[in-house]
Amino acid sequence: MASMAKRKQKIKEPKIEITWKEIKRQKVLLIWSAAIVLYGIIFYYLPLGGWIMAFQNYRPKDGLFHSQFVGLAKFQQLFSDATFLRVIRNTLSMGVINLVVTFVMAIVFAILLNEIKSNGGKKVVQTISYLPHFLSWIIVTGILHDALSGTGIVNELLLKFGILDQPLNFFAHPKYFWPIVAFANVWKETGWNAIIYLSAITAIDPSLYEAASMDGAGRWSKIRYVTLPGIKPTIIILLLMNVGNVLNAGFEIQYLLGNGLVQSVSQTIDIYVLKWGISQNDFAIGTAAGIFKSLVSIVLIVIANMIAKRSGEERLF
Amino acid sequence: MKAKKLAALLLTAAVAAGTLAGCGGDSTQADSNDVAGVEGTGGDSAGSNGEMKHFTAFFAVPGSEINDDNEIMLKIGELTGAICKETWLTGQTAQEAVGTLIAGGEYPDFIDGGDGAAQLYEAGALIPLDDYIDQYPNIKEYLTEEEWDKLRQDDGHIYWIQQFGNIYGEEKATTHNDEAFWIQTRVLEWAGYPEVHTMDQYFDLIESYQEANPTMEDGMENIPYTILCDDWRYFCLENAPQFLDGYPNDGSVIVDPDTLKVIDYNTTPTAKRYFQKLNEEYQKGIVDPESFTQTYDEYIAKLSTGRVLGMIDQWWDFAYNVNDALKQQGLDKQGCNYVPLPITIEEGIKNQWHNSGGVLNVSSGLAITTSCEDVEGALAFVDALLGQEVHDLRYWGIEGVDYEVDENGEFYKTEEMRMNASDTAYKASHMCSYSYFPNYSGTSRDNINAMSPQFQPKEFYDALSEDVQKCFEAYGAETYVDMLGTSEAPGAWYPMYSFSSNMTTATEGGMAWAKMDEIKHEYLPKVVMASDFESAWEEYMGVYEGCNPQAFLDEMQEELDRRMEAAEKYK
Numbered sequence: 001m002a003s004m005a006k007r008k009q010k011i012k013e014p015k016i017e018i019t020w021k022e023i024k025r026q027k028v029l030l031i032w033s034a035a036i037v038l039y040g041i042i043f044y045y046l047p048l049g050g051w052i053m054a055f056q057n058y059r060p061k062d063g064l065f066h067s068q069f070v071g072l073a074k075f076q077q078l079f080s081d082a083t084f085l086r087v088i089r090n091t092l093s094m095g096v097i098n099l100v101v102t103f104v105m106a107i108v109f110a111i112l113l114n115e116i117k118s119n120g121g122k123k124v125v126q127t128i129s130y131l132p133h134f135l136s137w138i139i140v141t142g143i144l145h146d147a148l149s150g151t152g153i154v155n156e157l158l159l160k161f162g163i164l165d166q167p168l169n170f171f172a173h174p175k176y177f178w179p180i181v182a183f184a185n186v187w188k189e190t191g192w193n194a195i196i197y198l199s200a201i202t203a204i205d206p207s208l209y210e211a212a213s214m215d216g217a218g219r220w221s222k223i224r225y226v227t228l229p230g231i232k233p234t235i236i237i238l239l240l241m242n243v244g245n246v247l248n249a250g251f252e253i254q255y256l257l258g259n260g261l262v263q264s265v266s267q268t269i270d271i272y273v274l275k276w277g278i279s280q281n282d283f284a285i286g287t288a289a290g291i292f293k294s295l296v297s298i299v300l301i302v303i304a305n306m307i308a309k310r311s312g313e314e315r316l317f
Numbered sequence: 318m319k320a321k322k323l324a325a326l327l328l329t330a331a332v333a334a335g336t337l338a339g340c341g342g343d344s345t346q347a348d349s350n351d352v353a354g355v356e357g358t359g360g361d362s363a364g365s366n367g368e369m370k371h372f373t374a375f376f377a378v379p380g381s382e383i384n385d386d387n388e389i390m391l392k393i394g395e396l397t398g399a400i401c402k403e404t405w406l407t408g409q410t411a412q413e414a415v416g417t418l419i420a421g422g423e424y425p426d427f428i429d430g431g432d433g434a435a436q437l438y439e440a441g442a443l444i445p446l447d448d449y450i451d452q453y454p455n456i457k458e459y460l461t462e463e464e465w466d467k468l469r470q471d472d473g474h475i476y477w478i479q480q481f482g483n484i485y486g487e488e489k490a491t492t493h494n495d496e497a498f499w500i501q502t503r504v505l506e507w508a509g510y511p512e513v514h515t516m517d518q519y520f521d522l523i524e525s526y527q528e529a530n531p532t533m534e535d536g537m538e539n540i541p542y543t544i545l546c547d548d549w550r551y552f553c554l555e556n557a558p559q560f561l562d563g564y565p566n567d568g569s570v571i572v573d574p575d576t577l578k579v580i581d582y583n584t585t586p587t588a589k590r591y592f593q594k595l596n597e598e599y600q601k602g603i604v605d606p607e608s609f610t611q612t613y614d615e616y617i618a619k620l621s622t623g624r625v626l627g628m629i630d631q632w633w634d635f636a637y638n639v640n641d642a643l644k645q646q647g648l649d650k651q652g653c654n655y656v657p658l659p660i661t662i663e664e665g666i667k668n669q670w671h672n673s674g675g676v677l678n679v680s681s682g683l684a685i686t687t688s689c690e691d692v693e694g695a696l697a698f699v700d701a702l703l704g705q706e707v708h709d710l711r712y713w714g715i716e717g718v719d720y721e722v723d724e725n726g727e728f729y730k731t732e733e734m735r736m737n738a739s740d741t742a743y744k745a746s747h748m749c750s751y752s753y754f755p756n757y758s759g760t761s762r763d764n765i766n767a768m769s770p771q772f773q774p775k776e777f778y779d780a781l782s783e784d785v786q787k788c789f790e791a792y793g794a795e796t797y798v799d800m801l802g803t804s805e806a807p808g809a810w811y812p813m814y815s816f817s818s819n820m821t822t823a824t825e826g827g828m829a830w831a832k833m834d835e836i837k838h839e840y841l842p843k844v845v846m847a848s849d850f851e852s853a854w855e856e857y858m859g860v861y862e863g864c865n866p867q868a869f870l871d872e873m874q875e876e877l878d879r880r881m882e883a884a885e886k887y888k
Binding site: 059060061083138145149150169171256259260264274275276277278279281282283285 | 408410412413415416417419420433435436439440441442546547551606607609610612615821822823827831835837838839841842843846
């Protein structure tokens with residue numbers, strides 16, 4: 001793998017000297033990139049100024065400049081709150097479960113789809129499978145609520161097959177909540193996530209498959225020794241990007257599916273921010289929770305990137 | 318050429334960067350004016366001077382939006398020169414919606430923050446109204462000096478006008494708009510209209526009915542008792558112990574009228590008995606197993622099928638949707654309408670489910686925000702809405718279309734008009750009550766009619782479905798209120814919820830209140846569902862004490878004392 005990195009360096013174009021002529025030549029590109037940098041500053045960096053709130057006893061009336069400065073008091077309050085600690089646990093757990101399940105399912109699905117010989121059938125399956133991606137969570141949770149209710153189709157089937165003898169109220173038991181969320185994520189996103197793997201698979205040189213066939217490889221061996229290694233770079237890059245998203249375990253689905261009985265496992269950091277920050281008018285505590293979330297995300301992504309670098313795989317930076 | 322354009326674009330972007338928000342605001346303003354122009358020339362909405370003012374309003378309570386070309390809205394527009402586009406809470410709590418508005422910093426012209434009203438005040442989003450009130454006779458007349466004073470915030474200004482509970486002239490009490498144990502008339506009819514006074518009798522009745530009639534006429538299974546527990550609406554589970562002990566709806570505490578001390582209703586022996594009873598009924602299968610996981614929409618859908626025999630709820634929370642649905646499906650003929658029962662924990666306690674006299678909930682009301690550019694125009698609109706002609710339009714509708722007038726000047730409706738008034742599509746395209754603007758109940762300025770049809774005794778009674786009429790007759794009642802009996806408003810402090818609903822975590826008591834609310838959402842359902850009630854109750858009480866409820870009670874006591882002192886002035 002080290003050789004691959006070296007090869008890459010070799011391909012690098014020779015350095016271009018920055019001259020007025022060169023700048024003029026790249027005028028349009030420069031203007032566009034300036035626009036994007038400006039966009040980044042306005043929408044990503046300026047709002048970071050709001051982080052000051054986390055260190056203040058912020059009151060909207062007084063604004064950022066006249067609110068009382070309280071140092072790390074809000075963070076202390078945050079970490080001494082048992083609810084917040086529980087919320088971190090929920091977010092992390094659901095984030096990891098979702099990441100693993102949706103990730104694996106998307107790859108498996110892409111590979112299986114690729115094995116379908118009939119082109120028409122493949123297209124139909126693919127289209128149907130990524131349609132749920134375009135449904136909003138409110139619709140998905142509505143469907144789930146109906147399907148899993150006491151008189152819903154799931155209970156009806158379980159009763160018919162004699163697995164249960166009376167309807168089970170899935171949403172009343174904390175132990176079912178995470179699996180339901182994971183299932184919903186898989187159902188909604190598998191088809192969509194598989195697209196990128198499918199395109200990566202198409203990019204694999206067909207002669208490799210031919211060669212494998214010559215060597216007597218069956219279907220399984222081809223998947224194992226050609227397809228999987230072929231899409232490995234895509235897998236690693238997407239995994240890295242998703243690791244940074246683990247704490248974005250979701251808001252809508254937990255907010256919409258949650259209820260009092262399962263709130264100890266359903267609430268995520270985002271819901272905490274809404275509940276104890278925005279709706280209690282305590283923007284400081286909401287901001288503090290948000291900062292914590294961002295920091296953890298950055299740390300996670302750096303660690304994941306380092307591991308990838310160590311093992312000589314593709315990486316983000 | 319291209320490059321120049323791009324550079325120009327970039328330059329504009331850079332210059333505009335600082336004032337981006339402002340620009341955005343302006344352009345939307347222009348847009349809405351354009352729309353106004355188009356509508357204005359559309360014919361029937363053109364005001365006399367051709368300039369229709371357009372206001373926006375957000376109410377942090379659930380409601381139905383009406384169509385943009387709503388007939389009565391346009392007619393009121395002709396009379397007042399203004400139209401207001403109302404939007405409502407959907408799928409959030411009031412505090413979340415208001416918090417989001419504050420974070421964004423842009424508001425509609427009018428707002429009722431509901432439980433989030435104090436946040437708006439804290440954020441400096443509202444305009445003080447005291448200097449304006451005297452200029453508008455109808456607004457001035459709307460509340461008494463004492464009531465206006467009650468609305469003053471701690472900085473001495475008035476920021477909102479409470480819209481409800483204001484009785485003009487003689488009170489005409491017909492509907493019990495508040496909380497009660499409700500039961501379908503078919504259950505009472507089947508049992509021969511028995512007297513039901515306690516919780517035990519109530520559930521015995523439901524149980525025996527369910528045993529004899531497990532299904533509806535069309536074979537659908539009955540749901541004997543359901544509990545709405547969706548988010549802030551969990552009061553249907555939570556606050557019954559105060560009523561069961563014979564106290565009125567102070568909402569967050571009981572106030573002992575003799576000693577003027579607050580009592581926590583969560584920990585009273587009655588509370589325990591109430592939840593234990595629910596637990597027993599849950600184990601027996603009488604309480605709907607989906608109670609604690611259903612959403613509000615699912616609950617309303619359930620009630621609309623007529624399957625649910627009984628529940629606790631506030632009338633306003635279910636009746637406007639459910640009664641119309643039952644009527645449209647003809648289920649009222651099967652006795653699926655709900656009537657309230659005067660239930661307490663023991664026989665012989667005087668119930669206070671219903672209180673006579675208006676309740677001034679000072680915690681929220683109609684306010685005007687700092688985003689409103691025409692405060693005087695906005696207040697003139699409110700003033701005009703309180704005039705009798707417009708008020709009749711809002712609540713009665715158009716003469717000859719929505720109501721008729723008999724030779725004595727009394728308003729009445731035909732059966733077809735009533736049917737229309739219960740049709741959602743018709744309501745959206747025709748009726749416009751501006752219901753969260755100040756309004757009156759009681760008697761109209763003509764001294765004949767009620768301010769709205771539901772308070773007109775004859776019209777109210779004629780509009781009732783047969784099953785409810787029969788039921789009332791059996792109990793010697795003429796109105797829903799008669800079913801419960803009525804009590805005077807308990808005292809100057811009433812209601813205490815107008816203080817607790819505006820608490821935030823900024824104070825120790827507010828923090829305790831928020832925590833109590835949080836854990837009750839989890840433990841009350843658990844207690845009801847537990848296989849071992851005693852240990853579940855003990856666990857709940859342990860967690861409950863951990864929330865420091867005493868801090869909350871102390872602040873409530875302080876407020877109670879303050880209110881009693883303030884009331885002294887007017888004695």
